[in-house]
Amino acid sequence: MEITINLKTGDKVPMYEQIYEYIRDEIRNGRIASGERLPSTRSLCRHLDVSRSTVELAYEQLLSEGYIESVPYKGYYAAQIEGLYQLTAPQGEAQTGSGDEREKYLYDFTPSGVDLNSFPYNAWRKLSREALADDRSEMFRLGCPQGEYGLRNAISSYLHQARGVNCTPEQVIVGAGNDYLMMLLCTILGSGHKVALENPTYRQAYRLFANMSYEVCTVDMDAKGMRTDRLRESGADIAFVMPSHHYPLGTVMPIRRRMELLGWADEEEGRYIVEDDYDSEFRYKGKPIPALQGYDGSGRVIYIGTFSKSIAPAIRMSYLVLPMPVLERYRERCGFISSTVSKVDQLILQKFIEGGYYERHLNKTRALYRSRHDTLLASLKELKIPVRISGENAGVHLLLHFHDGRSEEELIRLAADCGVKVYGLSEYCVNGESAGSAEGGVNTADDDAVILLGYANMNEEKIREAVRLLGRAWSITADQKQNKPLKTE
Amino acid sequence: MEITINLKTGDKVPMYEQIYEYIRDEIRNGRIASGERLPSTRSLCRHLDVSRSTVELAYEQLLSEGYIESVPYKGYYAAQIEGLYQLTAPQGEAQTGSGDEREKYLYDFTPSGVDLNSFPYNAWRKLSREALADDRSEMFRLGCPQGEYGLRNAISSYLHQARGVNCTPEQVIVGAGNDYLMMLLCTILGSGHKVALENPTYRQAYRLFANMSYEVCTVDMDAKGMRTDRLRESGADIAFVMPSHHYPLGTVMPIRRRMELLGWADEEEGRYIVEDDYDSEFRYKGKPIPALQGYDGSGRVIYIGTFSKSIAPAIRMSYLVLPMPVLERYRERCGFISSTVSKVDQLILQKFIEGGYYERHLNKTRALYRSRHDTLLASLKELKIPVRISGENAGVHLLLHFHDGRSEEELIRLAADCGVKVYGLSEYCVNGESAGSAEGGVNTADDDAVILLGYANMNEEKIREAVRLLGRAWSITADQKQNKPLKTE
Numbered sequence: 011m012e013i014t015i016n017l018k019t020g021d022k023v024p025m026y027e028q029i030y031e032y033i034r035d036e037i038r039n040g041r042i043a044s045g046e047r048l049p050s051t052r053s054l055c056r057h058l059d060v061s062r063s064t065v066e067l068a069y070e071q072l073l074s075e076g077y078i079e080s081v082p083y084k085g086y087y088a089a090q091i092e093g094l095y096q097l098t099a100p101q102g103e104a105q106t107g108s109g110d111e112r113e114k115y116l117y118d119f120t121p122s123g124v125d126l127n128s129f130p131y132n133a134w135r136k137l138s139r140e141a142l143a144d145d146r147s148e149m150f151r152l153g154c155p156q157g158e159y160g161l162r163n164a165i166s167s168y169l170h171q172a173r174g175v176n177c178t179p180e181q182v183i184v185g186a187g188n189d190y191l192m193m194l195l196c197t198i199l200g201s202g203h204k205v206a207l208e209n210p211t212y213r214q215a216y217r218l219f220a221n222m223s224y225e226v227c228t229v230d231m232d233a234k235g236m237r238t239d240r241l242r243e244s245g246a247d248i249a250f251v252m253p254s255h256h257y258p259l260g261t262v263m264p265i266r267r268r269m270e271l272l273g274w275a276d277e278e279e280g281r282y283i284v285e286d287d288y289d290s291e292f293r294y295k296g297k298p299i300p301a302l303q304g305y306d307g308s309g310r311v312i313y314i315g316t317f318s319k320s321i322a323p324a325i326r327m328s329y330l331v332l333p334m335p336v337l338e339r340y341r342e343r344c345g346f347i348s349s350t351v352s353k354v355d356q357l358i359l360q361k362f363i364e365g366g367y368y369e370r371h372l373n374k375t376r377a378l379y380r381s382r383h384d385t386l387l388a389s390l391k392e393l394k395i396p397v398r399i400s401g402e403n404a405g406v407h408l409l410l411h412f413h414d415g416r417s418e419e420e421l422i423r424l425a426a427d428c429g430v431k432v433y434g435l436s437e438y439c440v441n442g443e444s445a446g447s448a449e450g451g452v453n454t455a456d457d458d459a460v461i462l463l464g465y466a467n468m469n470e471e472k473i474r475e476a477v478r479l480l481g482r483a484w485s486i487t488a489d490q491k492q493n494k495p496l497k498t499e
Numbered sequence: 500m501e502i503t504i505n506l507k508t509g510d511k512v513p514m515y516e517q518i519y520e521y522i523r524d525e526i527r528n529g530r531i532a533s534g535e536r537l538p539s540t541r542s543l544c545r546h547l548d549v550s551r552s553t554v555e556l557a558y559e560q561l562l563s564e565g566y567i568e569s570v571p572y573k574g575y576y577a578a579q580i581e582g583l584y585q586l587t588a589p590q591g592e593a594q595t596g597s598g599d600e601r602e603k604y605l606y607d608f609t610p611s612g613v614d615l616n617s618f619p620y621n622a623w624r625k626l627s628r629e630a631l632a633d634d635r636s637e638m639f640r641l642g643c644p645q646g647e648y649g650l651r652n653a654i655s656s657y658l659h660q661a662r663g664v665n666c667t668p669e670q671v672i673v674g675a676g677n678d679y680l681m682m683l684l685c686t687i688l689g690s691g692h693k694v695a696l697e698n699p700t701y702r703q704a705y706r707l708f709a710n711m712s713y714e715v716c717t718v719d720m721d722a723k724g725m726r727t728d729r730l731r732e733s734g735a736d737i738a739f740v741m742p743s744h745h746y747p748l749g750t751v752m753p754i755r756r757r758m759e760l761l762g763w764a765d766e767e768e769g770r771y772i773v774e775d776d777y778d779s780e781f782r783y784k785g786k787p788i789p790a791l792q793g794y795d796g797s798g799r800v801i802y803i804g805t806f807s808k809s810i811a812p813a814i815r816m817s818y819l820v821l822p823m824p825v826l827e828r829y830r831e832r833c834g835f836i837s838s839t840v841s842k843v844d845q846l847i848l849q850k851f852i853e854g855g856y857y858e859r860h861l862n863k864t865r866a867l868y869r870s871r872h873d874t875l876l877a878s879l880k881e882l883k884i885p886v887r888i889s890g891e892n893a894g895v896h897l898l899l900h901f902h903d904g905r906s907e908e909e910l911i912r913l914a915a916d917c918g919v920k921v922y923g924l925s926e927y928c929v930n931g932e933s934a935g936s937a938e939g940g941v942n943t944a945d946d947d948a949v950i951l952l953g954y955a956n957m958n959e960e961k962i963r964e965a966v967r968l969l970g971r972a973w974s975i976t977a978d979q980k981q982n983k984p985l986k987t988e
Contacts, residue, residue: 027786071785074892076723076753091755126636135631142624147615150811186675186815186839193682193836201690201712214835221832223690223712234565264565266580296560297516322639324842326675343710346703347682350675350839353813403563 011042013049015058025060029068037077037088044090048078116429117476121258121407123467128375129322133367134358141357153353155345157184157329161360165329168363173290174300175313181337183330186350188288188316189218191330194347195284195312196222198332198340199248205284206246208236210438212257212286215250224248228440231256235263238270247281249274254290254299258438258462260401260409268302275310282336284312289319291372293404294380309333317359319406320372327351327359379406382465382473389477395484407464409435411457414486418459421484425461428483430476435460500531502538504547514549518557526566526577533579537567605918606965610747610896612956617864618811622856623847630846642842644834646673646818650849654818657852662779663789664802670826672819675839677777677805678707680819683836684773684801685711687821687829688737694773695735697725699927701746701775704739713737717929720745724752727759736770738763743779743788747927747951749890749898757791764799771825773801778808780861782893783869798822806848808895809861816840816848868895874959875952878966884973896953898924900946903975907948910973914950917972919965924949 015032017025036042048054051069055062069086072078078086141149156162162179169175185191192215205219209228219226229240229249236251249271253263263271275281285302293299303313313331321327332340362368387402390410402408412421418434425432465473504521506514525531537543540558544551558575561567567575630638645651651668658664674680681704694708698717708715718729718738725740738760742752752760764770774791782788792802802820810816821829838845851857876891879899891897901910907923914921954962 030786067785074751074785075788076751076755076757089753089755091758126639129636129639131631135628138627138631139624142620142627147618150615150618150813151613152807152812186679187837189836190675190679190839193686197682197710200710217835221686221689262563262565264578266565266578268565269580296556296563297519299564318641323641324639326837326839326841346706347678348676348815350679350815352815352841352844355841355844 011046011049012057013054017058017060026064026067026071029054029058029060029065030071033068033072034075034077037072037091042088044088046088047084048086048088050085114429115426115431117468117472117479118431119407119433119463119465119476120431120467121433121462121464123406123464124319124323125375125378125466126322128371128378130362130367130371133362133365133371137358137361137365137367138354140361141354149353149357151353153349153356155347155349157182157349157351158353158356158360161356161363162329164360164363166331168368169301169313169315169331172298173287173315174304175331176304176306177313177331181331181333183332183340184349184351184356185328185330186326187318188286188314188328189214190350191314191328192218193222194344195314195330196224197347198336198344199282200339200343203248204244204246205248205250206236206241206244207250207440208252208256209440210258210435211250211440212252212288213438213440215286216440219250231259231261233261234267235261236267236271238267238274241271241274247278248284249282250284250286251302252286252288253302254287255293255404257286257288257405258401258407258409258435260403260405260407262299262404263302265305268305271302272306272308272310276308281310282312282333283310284314287313287315289405291320292376292379292406294383295403299404303331306333309335312336320375321359321362321368325355325359327355379466382468382470383408385470385473386463386465386477389474393477393481393484395481395486406466407462410461410463412459412461413457415458418461421459421461424483425480428479430479430483432480433462433464435462500535500538501546502543506547506549515553515556515560518543518547518549518554519560522557522561523564523566526561526580531577533577535577536573537575537577539574603918604915604920606957606961606968607920608896608922608952608954608965609920609956610922610951610953612895612953613808613812614864614867614955615811617860617867619851619856619860622851622854622860626847626850626854626856627843629850630843638842638846640842642838642845644836644838646671646838646840647842647845647849650845650852651818653849653852655820657857658790658802658804658820661787662776662804663793664820665793665795666802666820670820670822672821672829673838673840673845674817674819675815676807677775677803677817678703679839680803680817681707682711683833684803684819685713686836687825687833688771689828689832692737693733693735694737694739695725695730695733696739696929697741697745698929699747699924700739700929701741701777702927702929704775705929708739720748720750722750723756724750725756725760727756727763730760730763736767737773738771739773739775740791741775741777742791743776744782744893746775746777746894747890747896747898747924749892749894749896751788751893752791754794757794760791761795761797761799765797770799771801771822772799773803776802776804778894780809781865781868781895783872784892788893792820795822798824801825809864810848810851810857814844814848816844868955871954871957871959871962872897874962875954875966878963882966882970882973884970884975895955896951899950899952901948901950902946904947907950910948910950913972914969917968919968919972921969922951922953924951 015029017028051062051065055065073080076089079089080086159179161184162182165182166177166179185194201223204225206227206229207216208231216226227244227246229244230237235253235256241249253268255262271283275283287301290298301313303311311333316328317325396414398411400409418436422432422434504518506517540551540554544554562569565578568578569575648668650673651671654671655666655668674683690712693714695716695718696705697720705715716733716735718725718733724742724745730738742757744751760772764772776790779787792800800822805817806814885903887900889898907925911921911923
């Protein structure tokens with residue numbers, strides 16, 4: 011066989027690569043058949059008028075990728091590749107943009123907002139600069155799978171002091187967000203569990219458990235939170251709750267219900283309570299409600315907390331606090347899984363907490379949210395809309411309960427028509443089941459509609475203006491039913 | 500009932516909190532029995548000589564936490580909490596330190612090392628400063644679950660050009676490390692799969708699949724990689740392979756075996772190949788071996804890559820490239836799972852790639868590793884040890900095959916006695932099964948022992964000195980068998 015290649019000398023592509031590509035394509039196309047003997051490197055270099063090492067380089071590449079085979083003392087042969095699989099061209103079709111289809115709203119009462127104007131940019135920048143100073147290669151070496159000890163220590167001190175959580179740094183696992191940590195938790199606990207969640211609940215948690223192949227169910231709430239009698243009936247062995255401030259209802263689980271829940275967990279080996287303590291930093295009446303974990307004497311509560319609400323969603327740092335039996339399982343089953351947070355980010359956060367920046371930032375944000383909260387309540391009270399308010403003592407949203415026959419859908423549409431985006435409670439209900447039963451103050455069975463208003467993202471002026479628009483959107487015309495007065499509780 | 504509290508006026512603890520804590524503890528201890536009526540706020544404030552609002556604040560806190568109940572027009576009553584669950588004190592026992600039990604080795608030939616002295620600190624610092632400039636709140640808002648479009652675009656361009664991967668940015672999922680992305684992949688594909696891995700293999704992957712409740716098995720390798728006949732027999736529907744550079748053997752899968760593998764995937768609906776392309780950046784002979792993904796015409800290859808090897812382990816950024824059918828499943832089942840990488844870090848990496856820093860860094864590291872590679876090979880050849888070398892054309896480690904009757908364990912111990920840490924191939928074998936069969940050049944069935952030497956972490960001087968020590972450690976005394984000459988292939 012003789013191979014003639016139209017080599018381009020002035021080309022960017024090196025000579026050996028042109029030879030390699032030509033022969034490769036000939037073999038792919040079948041023009042050089044399998045088993046066919048290739049010219050020796052010596053004859054080919056003479057034929058092409060290139061150096062012998064150029065041809066040797068090309069043959070070596072063809073050999074490494076398996077297009078040709080070398081038979082000692084005989085030479086090079088095209089490998090047998092045809093007929094196995096059809097090699098093809100790129101399959102990807104380009105799609106446009108990143109799909110940022112923001113609708114045209116003047117105001118958005120999103121309940122998952124966070125004020126980012128108050129983000130402590132200067133402090134973060136300073137700590138970030140410090141973390142990267144001095145070319146410390148230690149910062150870029152793989153760290154502890156659980157998270158760096160310094161950060162875990164800072165978190166456990168903070169949790170002890172601010173949330174009444176009893177833990178050592180050894181029990182803390184730092185991870186890149188709640189979603190990841192829930193996935194990790196499922197991997198730690200293994201399959202075969204049934205998880206009970208409140209209804210309504212944080213739907214992200216519900217979907218995650220379901221996707222991790224856990225059996226999931228919802229358990230009715232009353233004014234005190236998840237009903238333990240129903241929990242017992244459900245057959246679940248894991249209860250996912252938000253005792254300090256339920257999302258989205260804002261319910262605080264009273265001590266009696268907490269103890270019932272701990273009692274439930276203690277009844278059988280292997281039962282656990284997952285406590286999602288997502289935003290307990292913001293409370294407008296009295297001290298923060300202590301975490302359920304602090305009451306747990308027998309290692310039944312798995313605590314999950316996050317800096318997404320209290321610092322910023324995009325910093326991607328959350329933490330699990332594992333009770334001893336689960337910590338042992340973690341070490342056995344998942345201790346080898348690398349950390350999901352970079353060391354640099356961990357160090358920044360650690361210094362942010364230790365240096366008092368976190369506390370100052372929390373105080374600042376608390377004051378900010380309180381003022382928005384007060385403005386929203388005051389503005390709502392001025393409206394002549396028959397509505398009851400709940401969930402207003404903590405967090406960054408409140409609920410409006412309507413009893414005038416209008417549906418959630420209708421109220422959302424009316425608000426949208428005036429340029430205001432509001433959110434319906436049904437978004438948080440699983441499988442369209444109704445939210446809660448009819449015993450207490452926060453539940454909704456007797457409501458025609460429940461609307462959520464989040465205020466973290468809006469300043470006072472915007473809140474007043476948006477509520478004025480809502481007043482117009484939701485006003486009840488003369489031919490509609492009697493106006494019930496607005497009441498708060 | 501009359502309550503007398505020893506209030507400390509000069510104390511840091513606010514008055515209302517002292518009252519709250521006292522009554523809470525009395526109720527917890529049962530000294531205030533359930534159902535017992537508490538003094539009215541008016542009488543208690545007079546009795547304690549504090550303002551009425553102080554007492555009201557304390558009662559509100561007790562109410563929120565459920566220790567007391569309010570009965571309209573009657574007053575406050577202690578709630579029933581006893582007998583349900585014993586509240587207890589902190590359960591955590593402090594453990595010491597973070598367990599950094601570094602042993603006393605002079606030299607460590609770890610195969611998973613990365614040179615961090617060459618980390619581009621200045622560029623990273625500069626890009627990091629730029630990312631945080633201008634108080635851009637956008638940087639701290641929750642981003643796209645798949646990763647930011649800009650970074651995905653930079654990754655897909657790089658992959659196309661450097662690895663022959665065919666993909667659009669829409670197919671790329673950025674995540675915090677390979678371990679996380681493997682967990683995510685299992686969640687995308689759902690349960691009920693059987694994964695076949697090579698043996699030896701990257702054990703982290705094996706354990707991850709097993710912990711995600713996947714059925715796992717190993718499939719024999721020959722000199723071309725995973726045997727497709729054995730794969731077919733295994734009944735697996737997912738094959739996890741490292742075709743461009745097998746870890747730890749260094750095998751390159753030739754084109755024919757690649758096509759056989761793609762053919763296997765094409766035989767039945769739902770079969771997939773996971774291609775772990777972990778370190779193909781480093782190759783010392785010819786061009787990089789293109790990725791298997793580039794040959795895939797029917798959407799069967801799931802590609803996973805990482806910046807842990809090519810930049811630094813602690814930056815925690817890896818990526819999946821999903822074929823269309825898997826991408827659709829991702830969107831349906833896991834599209835709601837938040838990204839695990841902070842936006843700031845994503846922007847830094849994007850600019851690092853786009854600004855040409857990545858390519859420059861790769862070139863620098865490649866030259867560095869090549870020089871260490873050459874030094875190691877040269878030093879080994881000077882030794883009078885009967886050993887065969889393999890896997891030396893790529894990556895950052897090579898393998899030494901011993902045929903002198905000594906076991907892996909013995910060789911590791913002898914090296915350790917001279918202060919040098921080396922690694923045995925058996926660490927990478929699953930369930931103690933032997934590594935590979937006896938057909939080709941890289942397999943080990945005819946070896947008494949195989950030792951891995953990684954050189955990424957050591958400079959030339961250290962390599963020479965460490966090899967000198969190994970020569971002493973492994974020298975065969977006169978009364979031992981005949982010295983076979985050292986040969987490389």
